Amino acid sequence: MRLINKVGAWFEQRTQLGAPISEAATHPVPRETASWFYVFGSAALTVLLLQIVTGILLALIYVPSAGEAWNSLQEINHNVSLGWFIRALHGWGSNFMLAIVLIHMVQVFLFGAYKFPRELTWIVGVFLLLMTLGMAFTGQVLRFDQDAYWGLGIGASITSRIPVIGPWAVSLLLGGPIIAGSTLSRFFALHVFVIPSLMLAFVGLHLLMVLKLGINEWPMPGRIVRRTTYLNEYRELTHTDGVPFVPNAVWKDIVFSGFVLVSIAVCALYFGPFGPGGQPDPTIIQTAPRPDFFFLWIYALLSFLPPSAETPILLIGPAIAIVVLLVLPFVAGEGEKSWKRRPIAVLTILLVAVMLGTLTRLGDHAPWSPVMDAWSRLPIPSEYLRGRTALERRGALVFQEKQCHNCHSLGQQGGKRGPALDQVALRLNQDQLIRQVIQGDGNMPAYGKNLNPPETTALVAFLETLHPAAMAPARDASRSAAVE
Amino acid sequence: MNVENPTSRRALLVKIGLLFNGTVGVALGIPIVRYLLSPATRGRDHGYESWLSLGRLSQFPAGETRLATYRNPIVSPSDGQTANIPCWVRNVDGRSFQVFAVNCAHLGCPVRWFPQSNLFLCPCHGGAYYQDGSRASGPPERGLFEHEYRVEAGNLLIKAGKLPTPGPSALIQLSGKKTCA
Numbered sequence: 001m002r003l004i005n006k007v008g009a010w011f012e013q014r015t016q017l018g019a020p021i022s023e024a025a026t027h028p029v030p031r032e033t034a035s036w037f038y039v040f041g042s043a044a045l046t047v048l049l050l051q052i053v054t055g056i057l058l059a060l061i062y063v064p065s066a067g068e069a070w071n072s073l074q075e076i077n078h079n080v081s082l083g084w085f086i087r088a089l090h091g092w093g094s095n096f097m098l099a100i101v102l103i104h105m106v107q108v109f110l111f112g113a114y115k116f117p118r119e120l121t122w123i124v125g126v127f128l129l130l131m132t133l134g135m136a137f138t139g140q141v142l143r144f145d146q147d148a149y150w151g152l153g154i155g156a157s158i159t160s161r162i163p164v165i166g167p168w169a170v171s172l173l174l175g176g177p178i179i180a181g182s183t184l185s186r187f188f189a190l191h192v193f194v195i196p197s198l199m200l201a202f203v204g205l206h207l208l209m210v211l212k213l214g215i216n217e218w219p220m221p222g223r224i225v226r227r228t229t230y231l232n233e234y235r236e237l238t239h240t241d242g243v244p245f246v247p248n249a250v251w252k253d254i255v256f257s258g259f260v261l262v263s264i265a266v267c268a269l270y271f272g273p274f275g276p277g278g279q280p281d282p283t284i285i286q287t288a289p290r291p292d293f294f295f296l297w298i299y300a301l302l303s304f305l306p307p308s309a310e311t312p313i314l315l316i317g318p319a320i321a322i323v324v325l326l327v328l329p330f331v332a333g334e335g336e337k338s339w340k341r342r343p344i345a346v347l348t349i350l351l352v353a354v355m356l357g358t359l360t361r362l363g364d365h366a367p368w369s370p371v372m373d374a375w376s377r378l379p380i381p382s383e384y385l386r387g388r389t390a391l392e393r394r395g396a397l398v399f400q401e402k403q404c405h406n407c408h409s410l411g412q413q414g415g416k417r418g419p420a421l422d423q424v425a426l427r428l429n430q431d432q433l434i435r436q437v438i439q440g441d442g443n444m445p446a447y448g449k450n451l452n453p454p455e456t457t458a459l460v461a462f463l464e465t466l467h468p469a470a471m472a473p474a475r476d477a478s479r480s481a482a483v484e
Numbered sequence: 485m486n487v488e489n490p491t492s493r494r495a496l497l498v499k500i501g502l503l504f505n506g507t508v509g510v511a512l513g514i515p516i517v518r519y520l521l522s523p524a525t526r527g528r529d530h531g532y533e534s535w536l537s538l539g540r541l542s543q544f545p546a547g548e549t550r551l552a553t554y555r556n557p558i559v560s561p562s563d564g565q566t567a568n569i570p571c572w573v574r575n576v577d578g579r580s581f582q583v584f585a586v587n588c589a590h591l592g593c594p595v596r597w598f599p600q601s602n603l604f605l606c607p608c609h610g611g612a613y614y615q616d617g618s619r620a621s622g623p624p625e626r627g628l629f630e631h632e633y634r635v636e637a638g639n640l641l642i643k644a645g646k647l648p649t650p651g652p653s654a655l656i657q658l659s660g661k662k663t664c665a
Contacts, residue, residue, distance in 0.1 A: 067564020149566065153592030153647065154608075160651025168524040170649055175523050177532035177646040178569065181562030182523070281565040283553045285586055285594035288607035302591060303609045307625045368610050372596060402601040407610070417610045445612045445620030450602040 024211055025250075028242030032218035034249035037111070039256035040104035041210075045203065046257035047097040050264065051135075052196070054090040062142070064188035066181040066280070069144035073276045088268030091143075094136055096264050098294050101132050106349055112337025113216035115225045119329035121209040124202050126325045131199045133294075138191035140292050144184055145276035150289035152179045161311045179282075214238060215245075219337035226334055288369060296363030297356050303368040367416035374405040374414045381411045388465060395462025398455045402447065410466075418444060425466045425473035432474075433460045532558055533645040538573060538583070541638055546578035549597050549615065551586075557645045571631060572597055572604070573640065574615065581640060584617050585629040585648045592649065595628065604628065626650065 012018045061080060063072040076083035105125065108114060114122035137155075141148045152174070159173050160166045175182030217237055243249065278287060291299050305313055339346055371378075380400050385393055399405060407417040428436060437456055440446035451459065467473045518525070526532075534557045544550055549572055556567040572595075574582040584604075586594045593608035603620060604613040611622035618627040629648035634641050 065562035065564065066566040067562055150593055150608075153587060156647055157587075157590070157592040157649050157651075160649030162651070166651035167649070170647070170651065171524040171526075172521070174647065176560070177558055178556050178567070179647060180556070180566040181560045181564070183566075185562065279565065281568065282586075282594070283551075283565075283568050283570045285551070285570055285596060287594065289593055299608075303623065305623075307623050310623070310625075369607055370605050370610050370612075372605065372607050375598075375600065403598050403603065403605070406598075406605065440621065443610075443621045445603055445614065447601070449614070 025246040026244040027211065027214075028238040029215050029245050029249055030217040030237050031241050031243050031248075033215045034243060034252065035218070036252055036256070037107055038215065038249070039253050040100055040107055042253040043257050043260045044097060044100045044104055045207075047093055047100060047260060047264070048199070048203065050261065051090060051093050051097060054086050054093060055192070055196075057086050058090055059192060064142070064184055066144065066184045069142070069184060070276055070279050073143065073145075077273060084273050085268055087273035088271070089264060090139075091274040092264045092267040092271070094139055095293060096260060096267075098132055098136055100260065101129055105129060108216065110339040110342075110345060110349065111216055111219050112225070112339075112342070114329040114332075115335070115337060116227050116230055116329075116333045117213055118209070118216060119333060121206060121213065122329050123326055124206045124209070126322070128199065128202050128206060130322070131195050131202065134195050135191060135199070136292065136294055138187045138195065140295075141184070141187040142191055143274060143276050144280050146278040146280060146284065146287045147275075147289050147291070149179055149280040149282060150287065151291055152183060154289075154291075158314055162315060215249075216337075219339070221336070221338040221340045223337065224335060225337060286372075288372065290366070291363075293360070297359035298363075299366075300359040300363035303362075303366075369415075370403075370406040370417050371415040372406065375400055375403050378405055378413050381413065384410060384462075384466075388462070391458050392462045392465055395458035395460070398451070398459040399462060402451065402455070402459075404459075407444075421463065421466055423467055423471075425464050426468075426471060427474060428463075429474040429476045430460060430464060431476060433463050533643050535634070535641045535643050536645075538571070538640045538642060541635065541640055544573050544575040544581070544640065546575050549574040549599065551597070552583075552640075554642075554644065569644070570594070571642070571644070572628075574617075581633050581635075582617060583631040583633050583640075583642045585631065585644075587629060587648055589619070589624040589626045589628060589650050590622070592647070624650075 058076065061072060061076050061083070063069055073087070076087055078084070108122070108125070141152060156170045156174060156179070160170045162169050171177065173183075174180075175186045214234060217234060274292075278284060290296075302310070302314075336342055378400075380396050384396050388396065399410075404421075405414040407415040409416060409420045410422060412420075424433070434456065436444065437451065437459060438446060438448040440448075447456075464473055536554050536557055538552045538554055543552070551570055552573045553568050553570045556563070556569050559567045570586045572584040572586060574584070576582060584595075588595050588606040588608065588611045590606065590609055590611045593606050595604040595606045595611070595613065597604055602615040604615075604617075606612070606622065606624075609623050611624040612620040613624075613628050614620050616627075617630055619625075631642040631644050633643075
């Protein structure tokens with residue numbers, strides 16, 4: 001024990017860090033902030049450290065070369081002891097990191113922590129969020145499989161739409177004319193050097209300000225923030241009713257961080273690593289690229305935006321969102337902190353959560369994507385053949401063969417891009433069916449050139465049989481009137 | 485000694501030192517910026533595209549659309565399989581051809597050809613194109629990207645070498661006819 005003390009004293013004499021560390025650890029914080037609501041920031045930091053450690057471990061073996069990356073990931077998964085587990089920790093760590101960062105952001109927003117004097121803490125936090133998203137995207141690229149390859153293509157397509165500098169921006173993004181070796185190299189540099197070092201610097205600044213300005217007090221309805229009085233009020237609060245950060249508050253941070261680490265490890269053990277999926281060979285076009293979970297909402301959004309509005313929304317939307325987040329502390333730097341007196345703040349969070357949740361779920365299901373192999377893989381349901389005439393059966397075959405099934409479902413099977421056709425005969429009469437098939441409309445290609453007249457006749461005859469037995473199909477009222 | 489006097493000799497030396505460092509910084513900045521911008525400037529100076537062969541004409545029967553692949557003309561040692569680029573070749577009538585990039589004009593996913601219905605379909609957001617590459621339905625705002633082609637000594641040659649993207653200049657880059665529906 002005496003030796004330890006002596007060594008400690010030796011270092012202390014030279015570094016003189018003891019006093020500032022002890023001061024930082026025991027600085028008084030408002031009593032109510034020793035709360036389970038205040039643990040997300042430290043948990044995000046813990047996961048960041050996990051990502052750094054596992055990232056370095058992966059970099060020992062990963063080869064950032066377009067020709068070798070995929071093989072090196074297989075090597076880590078299969079030939080290195082517990083390599084799969086380290087990859088799984090890094091992958092699940094990334095998901096947990098994003099989730100925790102978002103929860104942390106919602107918490108500080110609802111608790112009014114971005115108000116005076118913590119505006120810059122919030123702004124640095126916004127940049128940290130953007131960097132976390134940047135890490136997630138560049139990390140997805142380093143898992144160099146088909147999704148990564150075509151995901152880069154999507155990135156390039158969006159980038160190319162920037163007015164004037166679009167084509168040059170694409171070359172800079174890809175590092176050359178195509179998605180290839182230099183693309184992966186630059187994403188590796190971003191993921192491993194550029195963004196992490198910026199992130200560490202910003203995290204340092206973020207933490208420094210939390211220490212200097214003090215943790216945001218628990219918001220009380222009616223306790224108004226004013227620039228002139230707040231600092232004195234906060235000082236009084238921490239000195240009259242404060243508790244030392246260590247140990248009163250820190251134990252919850254430590255317990256929660258441990259819980260998060262255990263959760264990541266359990267997910268990693270149970271679900272395993274993410275991919276890699278198919279080889280990043282562009283000549284294998286039998287693939288349906290999908291982004292990672294946290295980008296599914298963008299994938300869904302890109303399906304729903306009207307084509308003419310897509311480019312402006314894609315380019316201006318993110319800029320507006322970032323500017324809104326950055327100016328928030330200046331627009332609402334004073335006033336009520338409590339979410340109980342800030343209904344618009346609560347509604348905003350709910351709206352954004354519902355929007356992102358819905359889009360993510362839609363992105364997961366992707367009903368707009370044609371089922372590419374529905375024509376060859378799915379059977380013609382037998383009930384659609386039973387009791388049909390030869391012409392109608394021929395129509396059922398045309399339906400299957402001409403890729404109608406890829407976009408239209410029958411009996412819950414097939415694509416969902418177009419409407420389900422189980423009861424189409426109730427909606428459209430014969431003439432309308434012919435017109436729809438031949439001319440197409442809205443989201444449907446015109447099949448006029450692709451079906452010969454007998455095929456069209458057979459297909460429409462089949463479609464006319466698609467109605468419940470007890471309900472009469474649609475018919476042209478004027479035609480029957482003319483006959484009578 | 486008065487270090488705060490802005491006219492003192494030391495203050496002047498500090499300024500000269502800063503000026504010197506600034507000059508060196510700018511001088512070093514120029515090569516750094518040029519290095520960083522080289523993917524963009526190289527394309528502007530020499531162009532990335534060149535003529536390359538897709539093989540004998542006999543591989544592409546009249547009236548059919550076939551997948552062809554080529555090795556990108558500009559390759560770096562680490563490219564591996566990513567420099568093998570596919571394209572769709574349509575032999576219209578035995579004499580004229582259309583060569584389409586596989587990249588959907590919406591967001592670049594690979595479109596697949598369905599000979600039964602004569603459609604190209606995209607697996608991402610459901611863009612559809614007719615056999616001549618024109619837009620049929622879905623989110624794309626234009627038809628498929630088309631490569632210039634020529635026939636030389638029984639070989640089909642196309643001009644290629646750059647990922648086609650739907651931005652403004654993509655229409656000029658691949659100087660094939662614009663196939664908006």
